[in-house]
Amino acid sequence: MKNVLLAGATGYLGKYVASELVRQNYNTRVIVRNEEKFRKSGIEVDDVITAEVTSKDSMKTAFEGIDVVISTVGITKQKDNVTYMDVDYQANKNLLELAIEKGVKKFIYVSVLKGQNLRHTAICDAKEKFVDELKNSGIDFCVIRPSGFFSDMTEFYNMAKKGRIYLFGDGQFKSNPIHGEDIAAVCVNAINRSKDEIEVGGPEILTQEEIAKIAFDAIRQKSKITFIPDCMRKLALSTGKYLMPKKSYGPFEFFMNVMAIDMVGKPFGKHNLYAYFKSLESK
Numbered sequence: 001m002k003n004v005l006l007a008g009a010t011g012y013l014g015k016y017v018a019s020e021l022v023r024q025n026y027n028t029r030v031i032v033r034n035e036e037k038f039r040k041s042g043i044e045v046d047d048v049i050t051a052e053v054t055s056k057d058s059m060k061t062a063f064e065g066i067d068v069v070i071s072t073v074g075i076t077k078q079k080d081n082v083t084y085m086d087v088d089y090q091a092n093k094n095l096l097e098l099a100i101e102k103g104v105k106k107f108i109y110v111s112v113l114k115g116q117n118l119r120h121t122a123i124c125d126a127k128e129k130f131v132d133e134l135k136n137s138g139i140d141f142c143v144i145r146p147s148g149f150f151s152d153m154t155e156f157y158n159m160a161k162k163g164r165i166y167l168f169g170d171g172q173f174k175s176n177p178i179h180g181e182d183i184a185a186v187c188v189n190a191i192n193r194s195k196d197e198i199e200v201g202g203p204e205i206l207t208q209e210e211i212a213k214i215a216f217d218a219i220r221q222k223s224k225i226t227f228i229p230d231c232m233r234k235l236a237l238s239t240g241k242y243l244m245p246k247k248s249y250g251p252f253e254f255f256m257n258v259m260a261i262d263m264v265g266k267p268f269g270k271h272n273l274y275a276y277f278k279s280l281e282s283k
């Protein structure tokens with residue numbers, strides 16, 4: 001299985017997956033909506049196809065000769081006029097249907113750790129609906145379920161830079177965030193695994209309070225953390241639903257839910273959070 005089509009290659013994770021595919025000598029084709037954005041990454045893939053994953057017709061030629069599809073497509077911070085159902089569900093379903101039509105052997109999809117328990121959030125509802133389709137489709141598959149990415153931990157760093165980090169409750173929920181390079185290795189290695197679901201996180205299991213302290217250490221500042229009673233999180237969730245624009249409420253709803261649970265996958269990888277926060281200093 002040498003020929004891989006990657007959708008989502010302009011994203012945080014997608015760029016690392018593209019690099020890892022090239023590093024492991026896969027014939028790599030990417031499907032992007034903005035070619036220039038991908039070219040800026042400098043990753044030398046074999047083929048770049050410009051198409052809209054939300055439009056099945058625009059992608060038809062992308063699947064010729066492909067053995068494996070990897071999709072990291074999903075709405076995170078994008079503010080297009082589309083919903084999670086349009087992208088996280090339907091666009092991935094478009095990819096899956098074309099993959100099956102064109103005889104692709106395997107489909108690897110990136111969902112979220114504990115996505116099955118978070119179906120009451122709009123993002124996980126759409127993601128898990130796609131996971132259901134994938135599992136029932138008959139194609140060989142792998143579902144990757146990562147904890148938070150380092151890119152999302154940047155918010156802790158930004159708060160530290162502003163002088164104070166705000167946490168809900170006592171800040172003792174645990175997670176093991178993972179660097180894009182580490183999770184990319186999991187995605188590419190999944191090419192050789194069958195009908196599998198992989199719950200994975202980074203090598204360090206940390207409480208939210210510990211993450212906050214690491215952010216302050218990285219900028220060499222004394223920790224200043226404010227613990228907000230959890231009832232305020234619940235209040236923000238219930239009022240935000242009616243007061244916030246849908247586009248902003250989606251990521252907010254997901255974030256507010258995962259702040260109140262442990263998000264720990266099987267520890268994997270080599271990157272630590274302190275080094276990541278340090279790397280942000282030079283940006």
Ligand SMILES: NC(=O)c1ccc[n+]([C@@H]2O[C@H](COP(=O)([O-])OP(=O)(O)OC[C@H]3O[C@@H](n4cnc5c(N)ncnc54)[C@H](OP(=O)(O)O)[C@@H]3O)[C@@H](O)[C@H]2O)c1
Pocket residue numbers: 007008009010011012013014033034037052053054072073074075076077078080082087110111112113146147148149150151152
């Ligand atoms: N970030 C996390 O902490 C985290 C944790 C667990 C799981 N995940 C999941 O992992 C996946 C990758 O995350 P990421 O952080 O790499 O996200 P990202 O940086 O936002 O990348 C998402 C990719 O999806 C594409 N996309 C989004 N909306 C689109 C649309 N309407 N039409 C076409 N393409 C669209 C983006 O294209 P453009 O570049 O053109 O916008 C980009 O290539 C997502 O499904 C996410 O839900 C993320």
